Amino acid sequence: MICSSSERDILFKKFASKIVHNPYLDRTLVSFQGNKYAAFSSWFKYREGFSERLVTYIIENSQLQPGILLDPFSGVGSSLFAAATLGWQTIGIELLPVGCFATQARIIAQQINFKLFQSIIYELKKINFIDYYDQSYAFNHLKITQGAFPEVDEKKLVGYIYYCNKFIVDKDIRTLLLYAAFCILEDISYTRKDGQYLRWDYRSGRSKSKKQFNKGNILTFEFAINQKLKQIELDLNGDAIQLDLFGDNIPFLSKDKSVNFQNIQPIIYQGSCLENLPNLQSNSIDLIITSPPYLNRYDYTRTYALELAFLGCHEEKVKHLRQTMLSCTVENHDKHNYLESLYCTIERYSDFLKVHSTFEKQAALQEVLEILEIYRKQGKLNNKNIVRMIHNYFYEMCFVIYESARILKPGGIIAMINDNVRYAGEEIPVDLILSDIAHSFGLTTRHIWTLGRGKGNSSQQMGNHGRSELRKCVYIWENSCC
Ligand SMILES: C[S@@+](CC[C@H](N)C(=O)[O-])C[C@H]1O[C@@H](n2cnc3c(N)ncnc32)[C@H](O)[C@@H]1O
Incomplete structure (x- = not known):
């Protein structure tokens, strides 16, 4: 021995x-x-x-x-x-589709039509997304994500997804807008990622632990999405200014430059x-x-369950990912x-x-x-x-x-x-x-x-x-x- x-x-x-x-x-x-x-x-x-x-x-x-x-x-x-x-x-x-989607969204962001993006997010601010709630776009919950969002925010999230899919014609901008929603899932939920598990805030009524967990401020959908879109806009604008230093007045990459850029994508x-x-x-x-x-x-398949569900992964797919990791x-x-x-x-x-x-x-x-x-x-x-x-x-x-x-x-x-x-x-x-x-x-x-x-x-x-x-x-x- x-x-x-x-x-x-x-x-x-x-x-x-x-x-x-x-x-x-x-x-x-x-x-x-x-x-x-x-x-x-x-x-x-x-x-x-x-x-x-x-x-x-x-x-x-x-x-x-x-x-x-x-x-x-x-x-x-x-x-x-x-x-x-x-x-x-x-x-x-x-x-995991989570990392792949984030990578893809970032590639897209780097070549987005910034002016168009800016004008669309300006319009989005005027919309009450609950009016666009559509059952066919209902959040595809996994067992471990059921009840993760306050009901009204989940409806607004679904309305936003529906709106993006139905009314945003530019595919890249649509993807970036959906990515913005993907980025705020934890913020608008009762959950917090905690290593091996999702921790549940006591307000969810789902918390199993004896010690009550309070995750602090749970953001409303409007607040979180507007804040995220603002952040993306500012960052893209900052990036555009940097690119302008190379002598291009367009605040995003021109076709010619994107050839060069794509080489290193x-x-x-x-x-x-x-x-x-x-x-x-x-x-x-x-x-x-x-x-x-x-x-x-x-x-990761538990802590990123909200994001996996958002991306359409069903129970069996998540189990398969867990075993493939x-x-x-x-x-x-x-x-x-x-x-x-x-x-x-x-x-x-x-x-x-x-x-x-x-x-x-x-x-x-x-x-x-x-x-x-x-x-x-x-x-x-x-x-x-x-x-x-x-x-x-x-x-x-x-x-x-x-x-x-x-x-x-x-x-x-x-x-x-x-x-x-x-x-x-x-x-x-x-x-x-x-x-x-x-x-x-x-x-x-x-x-x-x-x-x-x-x-x-x-x-x-x-x-x-x-x-x-x-x-x-x-x-x-x-x-x-x-
Ligand atoms: C420590 S993280 C790496 C994070 C990365 N350095 C970054 O900055 O985002 C490990 C990553 O490996 C991925 N992963 C786990 N098993 C994998 C596998 N069999 N093949 C490819 N990726 C895998 C996980 O999904 C996770 O994103």
Whole structure:
């Protein structure tokens, strides 16, 4: 029976010289909060997003010349848009329609007919949307979103959706107007996104917790939509002024310029990166900047249920998305058979076997899994599926890293943002395990930059429950073979 941290200690020693505190990377810079005042990216609060300034920092620090950047977990596209402004061609892969819609809306916003948009939102202010309520556009609730809005605001929301679909002829403007409504769903609801779940305000009558939760001000539909449209208008106007500096009097891109602009517009694949990465050409990508879901049980399909419902995802679709996501919740099932048959179909079974055996040989990971399995049998875990989740998370990440290494050009770089975690007192050094897996696939670790106080865990601290600071890191791996 293994009950020590010896394999993790060995791994820590192996990478100790690479773990460096980077004072530039504070938590605000790395998280969504870093986008708080940034035009475009602050329209929709995607808490799992990272800040675009972080992407700029990583790119500048990489000293790579603009080429092709990929983000296999692209969310709302932070890395894509930040890199595009620096002249990179960008590709994103994102599973959830939420992130894809946000990315698409932002692409559209950048080429919108601004004058027309402005005149339409001026007209919209005069409309009472409840007059346009139409049952055939009723909000497509999921079980977990029923009763999320005050009745009258839900009717106005539906009236607004109906109005946009029926009366706004310009497709891009219609999409942007609908996106504005998508961005305010949480604000006008009784819910608040809270990691693993939606929290319900006591006024909804749905709150299950003993402690009453008050989310504060719940905005009315009119107030929220007008405020959001104003924000979008101001940002687009600001952007137009910037573009004007290039000598064009039109407050949005002219056709000629949009040709140039389109060259650097993100390409986005909606689907799982486990399925999409194997289709990308070997040695074709210069830089990968990404942040996979963390191993923290956060269920995006629950926290973004309002937005998924808005986008027309029904119960079965949401369940399917939950299972297709990189395993990071206790509900995720094993993808072993799925991956095996995928690699058989694309006639790369030997690659499957290689990845599979790398996973099995990762000693520090196997050590944690064995210990946690003992805890599970002893009833010490607060959920019996935690071991399965951790197992599946790393199993799938092995495939992501293998494919990323394969498609990276020599000299190319991967930057990954992730947090370490702890279950039942056992620290899981996600940074070291993933970096070691990356080594198995031919990558070298340039840095493991830590954030926060940056003390990095000493090997002695590893088993010292709850005392050591869990590292939040940005890892930089490179393909140094020439
Ligand atoms: C930490 S977030 C990344 C956010 C992103 N960096 C941004 O700034 O918006 C992880 C993302 O991975 C997506 N995701 C989860 N499983 C996926 C999969 N199998 N394939 C592609 N994307 C996935 C989630 O929907 C989520 O948007």
